[in-house]
């Protein structure tokens with residue numbers, strides 16, 4: 649069976665506020681078992697929206713998937729009922745949110761919070777003792793002494809809280825973990841520890857992962873594949889080697905990376921590029937990047953570039969049109 653664990657096909661998402669925000673536009677990517685894909689891009693590129701769409705956690709009143717498919721083990725999640733999605737969340741796909749400090753309940757002990765996520769998905773109605781043992785095991789897995797399970801979140805440091813969040817996300821041994829900037833809120837040394845922990849757990853548990861980040865060092869350290877988003881589109885994707893070592897790149901990628909760094913980078917924030925991302929309520933015709941692009945040609949102003957594929961490496965830019 650070589651079907652992908654998750655395949656996102658032609659997915660578009662809008663937010664209907666006073667205006668229509670075109671947050672994600674016809675994106676395609678997939679994830680194999682035990683694979684990690686990095687979603688990279690400036691603020692507002694549509695990374696979190698993509699994650700929320702996969703889990704169907706978009707705001708009910710405004711967020712709307714307008715087209716596409718989200719195939720999980722070959723089945724379209726968009727056809728699932730609310731109840732079915734509830735069972736998939738946590739048990740099969742779980743998420744570490746962008747602001748993890750607020751995802752813990754301040755008036756519940758950390759042990760009870762981990763226990764709660766186990767109980768929700770405990771269809772076999774396991775013995776309380778078995779679940780307690782699992783809580784201890786999860787705490788140990790993320791490097792917290794189990795005697796601290798009776799403490800409350802405020803008694804933990806930022807890095808420890810993030811470990812608890814990871815333990816909760818992993819409680820039901822999901823096949824896919826979506827981590828939305830899991831280390832951004834932490835200071836640098838703690839960031840490294842939490843990343844090492846996530847790498848270690850991924851290895852041990854064989855979890856596939858979507859890693860959303862602004863940090864190229866994180867991409868180099870944790871990802872097998874990378875998708876670069878701009879104005880709701882994936883403008884370049886490929887293996888981590890393609891993204892760091894290939895000669896051809898989308899002009900946006902080159903701008904973002906400053907220069908293409910090698911895979912040994914420790915940590916490198918994305919480079920600020922001159923100009924702003926277009927207003928998502930009023931996207932430009934043609935290539936969405938053309939107003940900021942140094943290589944802009946006439947065709948870029950009116951024709952949307954389809955991705956050109958060089959093996960697994962795909963670049964949506966007119967510069968490469970004639971090369972295939």
Ligand SMILES: Nc1ncnc2c1ncn2[C@@H]1O[C@H](COP(=O)(O)OP(=O)(O)OP(=O)(O)O)[C@@H](O)[C@H]1O
Nearest residue numbers: 663665669671690691692693694695696697707928
């Ligand atoms: N609930 C919402 N209502 C209306 N617009 C929204 C909502 N959430 C996000 N947006 C808009 O959708 C676009 C994509 O936002 P999203 O949060 O997915 O970006 P992001 O890539 O995760 O950015 P960041 O790196 O800052 O987290 C942005 O223009 C944002 O302003």
Ligand SMILES: [Mg+2]
Nearest residue numbers: 695696697746
């Ligand atoms: Mg985000």
